[in-house]
Amino acid sequence: MPLGILIFAKVLPHNRQRDGVGLVKFWTVWSGWTRHIRRLPRVRRQRNQPGADWLDSSPNPLIVIRPDGGIHYINPAAQHLLGYGGTSLLGASLQRILPSTGEGDIPLLQMLFSHRSQRPDGCMGLRQMICHDGRSIMMLIDAVALPDNLVMLVPRQPSQLYPDLSQHYLANRLLKSTNLGEVGIGTWILHMDSGELVWSEEMHQLFGTHPASFPATLEAYYECIHPEDRDDVRFALEQHTHGNQPFDLEYRVVRGDGSIRYMLERNHIHRRPNGSIDHLWGTVADMTVFRELQEQLSLSQLVVEYCSEGVAIMNESFDWTFVNPALCDMTGLSREMLQRSPPIFLHPQTHQPLQLAEMLPMLISHGGFWQGELGIARADGYLPVLASLSVAHSNPGLEGKYYIWTCTDITPIKVYERQLTEMAFYDSLTGLANRTLLNDRLQQALHHARRKRKDWHWRSSTSTALKTSMTVSAMPLGDALLKEVALRLKDAVRDCDTVGRWGGDEFAILLPDCRGREDALTLVQRLLSSCRLTRAHVRGDMQVSASIGVVHYPEHGADPSGLIQQADQAMYNAKQYGQGVVWIYGETQPAYVQEQRCARANRRADAPPQR
CATH class of the missing domain: 3.30.450.20 (PAS domain)
Known part of the structure; x- marks a missing residue:
């Protein structure tokens, strides 16, 4: 038996710090290799054979096929991936587990099966594999030529192909969910000696070219690239071909209809034993949808981040x-x-x-x-x-x-709503309720009283001294006194009461839920006391007091406008009688008089004045 050496199962990672990721490469200098490939189903149980031992123990799924599409060998990792056991897939058609193989894969498979002196490899792109239970899984299929006219397929999950380019996996998923079923991922091979460029059917779909009219050369490929990106692609290819690592290119393509598409190209270098490049091969994916989605996502994120x-x-x-x-x-x-x-x-x-x-x-x-x-x-x-x-x-x-x-x-x-409400329902000088709000509160109180059959009281008051001071003094002094009287009235009433400015020096006060006249009279006396004050003036001390007219519901009526007129009449009687006087509508005598009254309060009180 001739002495030989087999170098096998060398996994070449794209990033040396990452383990178990890359393409499986084979170099054989052992004359017995062909015989072991032929006998793989039998040899896989003979652990003393190094080639078969590695194929069985490889963590990567491995499938060996014949030119007629039959499955020649499948290792345990592939059986586990697809859910098959034993030798159930041996001899079966590849279409059983890889139904998506079609015309697009013919150039690559023909090239792999026809090469005898070299051991080229390639990529069939993203393919759907069918498991034993009927499930479908998306895998990236690498293909490696073997001796004796066999080809080995290495299925990998997309995330294992380019671990340093996670953003491109997202692109693949986005493309898969949008238009991957229409255009797919194109594969290509460039033979350096002859300059022949072999494109898959998907490549022509991506670039918008026709196989019959497209000259399969590198220059024709450059002509498809956008003029602004063409020199960058040339320079990148020249630089990267000095090394051995796979590399990526992103560029725009101008299709025959004038549309511009964004492409992501993954390039691999295959060298001869003497170090010269035998061929370049790779995959191309349309990134246009991904770029558009990425731009939309960025714009949407900007809107969300910076909106008010x-x-x-x-x-x-x-x-x-x-x-x-x-x-x-x-x-x-x-x-x-x-x-x-x-x-x-x-x-x-x-x-x-x-x-x-x-x-x-x-x-x-x-x-x-x-x-x-x-x-x-x-x-x-x-x-x-x-x-x-x-x-x-x-x-x-x-x-x-x-x-x-x-x-x-x-x-x-x-x-702004509060400002409009204040303008519509409150007095601009004193901040008290105006006539509009007072009328509304009066109607509500009447409705409430009818429903609960409770008594309530309406009072209208005025400060005659204030009218005098406003006439004698400057307007700012009059306004200041009005504001002060308004504050005193608000402090003297209950939370449920409403104090409003009826106009000029007249104020209106709504006192709901009073318990009879005695309760109402107590509140009115408090109001009189709150309005009694003395202020210094250039013409001497100015005395301020109030005269109050009172009406009762339902004793004096139930009509809002009529009650207001009656309260106004009672107030007029109180003013005529003197300062500090409370007059109830319909009465002939005041209900309450403060101790100090002005001189005209000494007039005869046996008959009320008439308006």
Whole structure:
């Protein structure tokens, strides 16, 4: 038996720091190799044979095929991958486990089966393999020529081909989900001695060329590349062919119809024993969809990161998986803090915390979308927001259901609303309710009283000294006195009462839920005391006091406008009688008079003055 050496199972990693990744290369100088390949099904049980021992123990799936497409050998790793056992696949057609082999693979397989002096290899690209249980798996198939007109296939998962280029695996997955079924991944071989360029059918589809009219040369390949990228590709090829490592090229292709496509090309170098390059081979994938998706993703991320609306994504467990900077600014919390402890949403009226687990099913029960006003709890108070909630169901690459929150800070809108409300319902000088709001509160009180059959009281008061001081003194002094009287009246009433400015120096006060006349008279006396004050003036001390007219519901009527007129008449009687006087409508004598009255209060009181 002749002495020989077999160098086998050398795995060449693309990155020396990574293990177990690369293409299996074979160099044989043993005359007995051919016989062992022929007898692989039998030899695989003879552990004393080094070649068969390695093929059986290799962690990589290995399948050896004949020119007629029959399976000559399959190692245990491949059997485990596909779920077959024993020798069930031996002699079977390759189409049984690799049905996608077709015209696109013919040039590569013909080249591998026809080479006898060299041992070339190539790549069949991404292919679908069928398991024993009917499952399909996507594998990248490397092909290596063996002696005796055999070819060995090495299936690899896409993530194992280029471990240092993870972004390209994403591209492959994206392409697979979009247009991979239409264009696929092209394979090519460039023979350095003859200059012949062999393209697969997919390559012509990718570049938009026709096999019959395309000159299979390197220069023709360069002509397909975008003019701005052509010199860079030439330079890269020249530089990388000085080494032995696989390399990648990214460039644009101008197709015959004028469209521009982005390509990712993976190049491999195969050298002869003397070190010269025998051929280059590789794969090309259309990256256009990936580039477009990547650009869209970048733009979308920019929009989310820099928009003024707060954006958050929450999973089914109510964990916040993403928050943008705007939401961090709204809540006053960092992104890390929000993801650990989500913000607390508050009811817009009561400011009470809302329970998301109870609220979400109700909010999204119609169409999976909801929009409304909520509040966000902050360390410094309450932030009103317009919140939008939508449901994103399972998407490719995502499992489960996600809730997308969009929050817009409506603090300026709420401030503007308050300003409009104040302008419409409150007096601009004193901040008290104006006639519009007083009439509305009066109607509400009447409705409330009718429903609960309770008594309430309407009073209208005026300060005649204030009218005098405004006439004698400058307007700022008059305005200051009006503001002071307004504050005193608000401090003297209950929380349920309404104090308003009726016009000029006249004020109106609504006192609901009084317990009879005695209770009402006690409140009125407090109002008189609050309006009694003395202020210095250039013409001497100025005394301020009030005269009050009172009406009762339902004693004096139930019509709002009629009650207001009656209160005004009672107030006029009190003013005519003197300062510090309380007059109830329909009475002939004042109900209450303060101790100090002006001189005209000494007039005869047996008959009230008539208007």
